Amino acid sequence: MNVMEASGLGKRYGRTWALRECTLAIPAGYLAALIGPNGAGKTTLLNLAVGLAQPSTGAVTVLGGRPAGSPVALDGIAFVAQGTPVHKNLSVADMLHLTRNLNRRFDQAYAEARLAELDIPRNRRAGRLSGGQQAQLALTLALARRPRLLVLDEPVAMLDPVARHDFMATVAAAADDGVSVLLSSHVLADLERVANYLILLSRGRVQVAGEVDDLLGSHRMLTGPTGEAGRYSERPVVHVHRAEAQAHLLVRAGADDPVPPGWQAQPVGLEELALAYLREPAAAALPGLDAESSEVAK
Ligand SMILES: Nc1ncnc2c1ncn2[C@@H]1O[C@H](COP(=O)(O)OP(=O)(O)OP(=O)(O)O)[C@@H](O)[C@H]1O
Numbered sequence: 338m339n340v341m342e343a344s345g346l347g348k349r350y351g352r353t354w355a356l357r358e359c360t361l362a363i364p365a366g367y368l369a370a371l372i373g374p375n376g377a378g379k380t381t382l383l384n385l386a387v388g389l390a391q392p393s394t395g396a397v398t399v400l401g402g403r404p405a406g407s408p409v410a411l412d413g414i415a416f417v418a419q420g421t422p423v424h425k426n427l428s429v430a431d432m433l434h435l436t437r438n439l440n441r442r443f444d445q446a447y448a449e450a451r452l453a454e455l456d457i458p459r460n461r462r463a464g465r466l467s468g469g470q471q472a473q474l475a476l477t478l479a480l481a482r483r484p485r486l487l488v489l490d491e492p493v494a495m496l497d498p499v500a501r502h503d504f505m506a507t508v509a510a511a512a513d514d515g516v517s518v519l520l521s522s523h524v525l526a527d528l529e530r531v532a533n534y535l536i537l538l539s540r541g542r543v544q545v546a547g548e549v550d551d552l553l554g555s556h557r558m559l560t561g562p563t564g565e566a567g568r569y570s571e572r573p574v575v576h577v578h579r580a581e582a583q584a585h586l587l588v589r590a591g592a593d594d595p596v597p598p599g600w601q602a603q604p605v606g607l608e609e610l611a612l613a614y615l616r617e618p619a620a621a622a623l624p625g626l627d628a629e630s631s632e633v634a635k
Pocket residue numbers: 350353354355356373374375376377378379380381382
């Protein structure tokens with residue numbers, strides 16, 4: 338089952354294409370990270386997936402083929418919009434009450450226990466909570482709806498490192514409990530710890546999509562003499578970083594691929610991989626795209 342499937346999905350605002358020809362299938366059971374530079378189309382894609390925006394082209398379904406925005410889709414999705422919004426003038430208890438009344442399913446016991454664990458006072462106005470507490474409140478309310486898919490748009494952007502860590506730990510725990518998660522963020526280091534599926538958007542298009550283990554297994558960092566970097570042609574090169582003596586090449590190669598004499602190959606992490614693609618918007622790593630025939634940076 339795919340928690341989200343997009344085919345030829347596009348969204349245009351006036352003359353600007355916020356998202357173009359987006360074809361994706363995110364399987365259930367993953368914590369999927371959605372990354373990309375400012376303006377790449379992340380919020381647009383998430384808004385289309387939760388039914389807050391209508392496509393200009395193509396289609397998007399969620400939770401095994403349900404049209405995005407349909408009642409049955411909305412019932413299974415919890416969405417926390419950018420900036421983890423809370424009603425600033427309502428108390429925590431009022432927000433709990435409101436959310437319970439607006440939703441068919443709401444696990445009051447879970448919400449109460451979680452807020453107690455987080456030391457969030459029930460009678461405090463939401464606007465008076467710290468940024469970290471507001472984010473945790475929004476996340477608690479979302480999870481208390483017992484969603485099958487949790488969608489989070491840049492939830493940790495404003496949080497300090499400890500609050501960010503705690504927030505991501507709650508999200509990871511939900512994923513461990515079987516909730517599929519789709520989360521956009523610029524904080525690659527946080528995602529490195531928890532994400533097991535990666536989608537990278539660039540200029541409104543999908544640039545990289547796939548299971549993190551597959552992506553890491555099919556890329557290597559080669560280190561060797563800078564003078565020889567231009568001659569390497571065995572495998573497609575995504576990004577070249579030239580220092581004085583040594584060059585670092587992020588290449589599309591597996592552990593069994595030969596390494597040229599004088600060069601060393603190292604596995605890559607998610608942050609390194611993402612940075613290489615972010616620096617080379619023309620390079621792509623997509624399912625079904627053969628390494629040899631793919632567009633890669635020269
Ligand atoms: N309502 C809108 N009207 C006009 N243009 C829009 C609208 N929403 C988004 N856009 C444009 O579409 C593009 C993609 O925007 P989007 O907010 O989806 O990017 P993003 O990847 O979420 O960016 P960020 O990381 O800054 O949040 C941008 O060029 C943006 O200016």
